[in-house]
Amino acid sequence: xxxxxxxxxxxxxxxxxxxxxxxxxxxxxxxxxxxxxxxxxxxxxxxxxxxxxxxxxxxxxxxxxxxxxxxxxxxxxxxxxxxxxxxxxxxxxxxxxxxxxxxxxxxxxxxxxxxxxxxxxxxxxxxxxxxxxxxxxxxxxxxxxxxxxxxxxxxxxxxxxxxxxxxxxxxxxxxxxxxxxxxxxxxxxxxxxxxxxxxxxxxxxxxxxxxxxxxxxxxxxxxxxxxxxxxxxxxxxxxxxxxxxxxxxxxxxxxxxxxxxxxxxxxxxxxxxxxxxxxxxxxxxxxxxxxxxxxxxxxxxxxx
Numbered sequence: 001x002x003x004x005x006x007x008x009x010x011x012x013x014x015x016x017x018x019x020x021x022x023x024x025x026x027x028x029x030x031x032x033x034x035x036x037x038x039x040x041x042x043x044x045x046x047x048x049x050x051x052x053x054x055x056x057x058x059x060x061x062x063x064x065x066x067x068x069x070x071x072x073x074x075x076x077x078x079x080x081x082x083x084x085x086x087x088x089x090x091x092x093x094x095x096x097x098x099x100x101x102x103x104x105x106x107x108x109x110x111x112x113x114x115x116x117x118x119x120x121x122x123x124x125x126x127x128x129x130x131x132x133x134x135x136x137x138x139x140x141x142x143x144x145x146x147x148x149x150x151x152x153x154x155x156x157x158x159x160x161x162x163x164x165x166x167x168x169x170x171x172x173x174x175x176x177x178x179x180x181x182x183x184x185x186x187x188x189x190x191x192x193x194x195x196x197x198x199x200x201x202x203x204x205x206x207x208x209x210x211x212x213x214x215x216x217x218x219x220x221x222x223x224x225x226x227x228x229x230x231x232x233x234x235x236x237x238x239x240x241x242x243x244x245x246x247x248x249x250x251x252x253x254x255x256x257x258x259x260x261x262x263x264x265x266x267x268x269x270x271x272x273x274x275x276x277x278x279x280x281x282x283x284x285x286x287x288x289x290x291x292x293x294x295x296x297x298x299x300x301x302x303x304x
Contacts, residue, residue, distance in 0.1 A: 005046050010072050012039035013051065020217045022058045093281050094139040096125040100224040101143045104244035105160075109292045117284050134273060141272045141282060148267040157271035158286060159291055163264040165199055166255040168228075168245060169237040179237070179257045182207035189236030190218030193227040199239055203262045221255045228254075241268075242253060243293065 015025035015036075027094040029036070043049050061069060097106060102124060110122060125139055134142065134155055143160065151157050169179070171187075177187055182204070186270035190200055190213075200215045217235065221227045227238040228245065233252060240254075242261065248254035270289060272282055 002214045006042060007038075008173050009039045009046070011076070011111045012036055013043050013065075013068070014072050014076060015248075016040060016052070016059060017061055017065065018073075020061070024217040035280045039076050042093050048156070069121065091281075092123060093120045093141075093285055094123045094125060095141050095143070096127055096139040097143040098105055098137075098223065098251040099126050100146070100228075100244060101160075102126050103225050104241075105143075105289075105293060108247075112292070113288050117281075118289065120284065122285075134271065136273060140276070140279075141270055141285060144269055144270050145273055147265050151269065151271065154274055155271045156274040157269040158290060160242070160268040160270055160289065163266040163268070164202060164242040165264065166242050166245075166256050166260075167203065167229055167258055168235055168240050168249070168256055171252065171255055172234045173236070174255065174257065176234075181213050182209040182258060185209070185213045185237065190215065191227045191236045191238035192218055192220040193224040193238060193240070195220050195222065198260065199264070202264075203239060203260070205258055206262055207258065225270065 012029060012031070014026065015028050016022055019025050019028065023038070025031075026033050026036045030108070031039075039282075040051065047064065048069075049064045050062050051068065052061055053060040078258060079295045095106070099202045104199060106124060110124075113120075113122065123139075134152070145163070148159070148162065167185075173179075173188070178184060185204070192200060198215075198216075201210065204213050206216060219230065223231070224240060224244070228240055228248075230236065231238040231240075232248070239262070245254055249256065272286075276282055
């Protein structure tokens with residue numbers, strides 16, 4: 001392997017070539033004129049040729065110095081650009097989330113994270129479909145729905161919330177068509193938040209009216225957010241994650257006609273590569289999100 005030139009001497013050579021003066025180069029680098037001269041001499045010894053012509057009016061690059069100057073300048077420029085990009089990347093926090101948790105949990109609360117941690121820039125990436133195995137090249141953390149406790153190999157994670165589904169609708173809907181007992185759901189449009197999902201059947205079974213309401217009818221959506229928008233518009237009744245609709249319930253924009261709740265085997269997790277668990281930016285976001293959502297700290301730190 002070829003011996004590499006001394007990098008510090010190259011840095012000094014670059015300053016001297018740009019200023020055409022050992023003195024001005026020393027001022028830029030906080031070195032004495034003698035120290036600059038010695039570094040240049042080291043480089044000239046390495047290459048076995050003079051790089052400068054020393055004259056009364058300053059320095060002039062020799063042909064060999066001219067040949068070296070542009071490549072060294074470009075190399076240091078690229079190194080500086082790469083260093084700055086790496087620093088920016090360390091300050092970037094890329095979070096991937098399904099649309100509804102992004103809309104309901106992250107967006108309303110992100111200003112508080114930015115206030116607490118102004119050194120980090122959050123990049124929010126939304127998705128419709130699960131994306132496992134974890135795509136490390138695209139994001140640092142992800143909110144995913146998993147069967148409770150079943151984290152994929154190599155990932156660490158915190159349980160954000162167990163799936164807790166309740167039936168909700170707009171007040172205007174009940175003004176048009178009363179919904180006093182579970183069997184009255186047969187006269188309402190069922191809004192299905194997810195395609196191919198059986199949660200309405202499971203919820204109706206919990207209410208004791210599984211055979212009285214046809215769960216095959218209604219309108220199906222790709223995300224819970226769309227189903228909630230339809231419910232808010234008075235289209236029908238949907239099932240929703242209880243922790244995502246606290247604002248609508250407290251304001252009266254949505255009502256729970258029944259108190260029953262369906263707890264499933266699914267839960268929302270914040271996941272990330274296990275070897276990255278100690279990164280300050282990941283720890284900051286994890287602790288902030290658990291605090292915002294009131295997730296129990298005892299469930300944190302699950303890993304496979």
